[in-house]
Amino acid sequence: MKTLLVPLDHTAAAEHTLAYANKLAVRWPAEVVVLYCHPGGDAPVPAGQLAEEEQRLRSLVERLRYQQLTRHDGRRIRYRYRVLAGCLHDHVRQEAVRCAADLVLMGLEHIDCGRQEAPGNHAAAIAQLVSCPLLVVPPGRRSLPNRLVFAADFRTLGLHILPRLAALEGAFPAPLDLVQFYAPAERPLRRQLKQALSKAAAHLAWHFTTPHLLEDDAPLEGSSEFCAHVHAQLLVVAPSSPAQLLQYFDACYATTRAYHTQIPVLVLPSPAERQASVACCDRCAAQLAQEQSRSSQPTDHHAVRWA
Known part of the structure; x- marks a missing residue:
């Protein structure tokens, strides 16, 4: 079965992102893996809070499933949930591999690591981390393309x-x-x-x-x-x-x-099969540098700060 990996934040535009993913999942058809990364700074995020975040995702999914789609189509979609502590760019590569994603679908104005960026900047960073195609959806309700x-x-x-x-x-x-x-x-x-x-x-x-x-x-x-x-x-x-x-x-x-x-x-993925490591803030850049220094394998990855 085909798989859509859909990173969401808790902004209003996330509803439009999921609505587009639902339409695509019905047409393809595909399973939807909903991913939320909760920024917690240096302090660990309590497990109870992550459970609350997952419940928020489930409530959004169930509401859109039957408001937006017919009952038959809504029942056809299979959802899985992943709620993790940290930043999206820290987890997206591993999550895409773990669920064997055929496509990553995210919003144009997605917030990563708790930071607002110019529209598309976070998506550009994520595109360098995943090996499958990335679909960037702007805010607003829209139908699937006919051209x-x-x-x-x-x-x-x-x-x-x-x-x-x-x-x-x-x-x-x-x-x-x-x-x-x-x-x-x-x-x-x-x-x-x-x-x-x-x-x-x-x-x-x-x-x-x-x-x-x-x-x-x-x-x-x-x-x-x-x-x-x-x-x-x-x-x-x-x-x-x-x-x-x-x-x-x-x-x-x-x-x-x-x-x-x-x-x-x-x-579409870059011609080179390598995927660059990307840091969206100073804290993440320092963490990335530590992880690279501990690696025993030589690497040409470099950290890029998206301003």
Whole structure:
């Protein structure tokens, strides 16, 4: 059975995140693992408090299960609960492996380690920690997509990433637009770009795909405008670095309510199979450094502070 790992906080937007996960779980279908990480600072969190947090999750799940879905669909979804002390980024990798998650689904404005961040910053950090695709859902009630856009540089995109997307076709059985942007100076490379697009489409084997080769020297803005033009409800990206992913969630786009910040964004795993360790605050960075120093295996992991 397919598995959705859904980290939640206790903000109002968490209800929208879970509502979207419920719809996806019914369509796929999939089991939902609800994860809550309770920040407790340096002091241990009493077991009774963790039990109370789990009960809050169960109450939210049961309320949405029957308010949002039909009785038949609500009964079909199987839920599991994980309530842990600490920060999400400390646990998400292990939890994704433990439940064999096929997809991690979290809110755009998720609060991690008790800290509010610019929308998408925590999601960008989590994307570097899990090896499965990550779906970032903005606040608000929305339906599942009936049109998808996959914007990438298909010349450098590793073909081994595409099966990760193909495996999600059952969850998102909708037309998929493959979009490759090129700068005006790259016009002589159009033939090479077309070949890369065709190769990706053939390797992906999506039910219905349409390739687009578009000239634009600002691919991110071009992707957002293209999504708005075709009324896409889901943008798929395959960033080559954490910095590139952070660009999608830049504060200027959130302030101007760019189209791509108003629809879910599906982040495919980075080309490299390594996953970087990420710290969201000084305390967590110090803890991460201690854990790395105790490790007997050499590592190239590095801590990044998301400001």
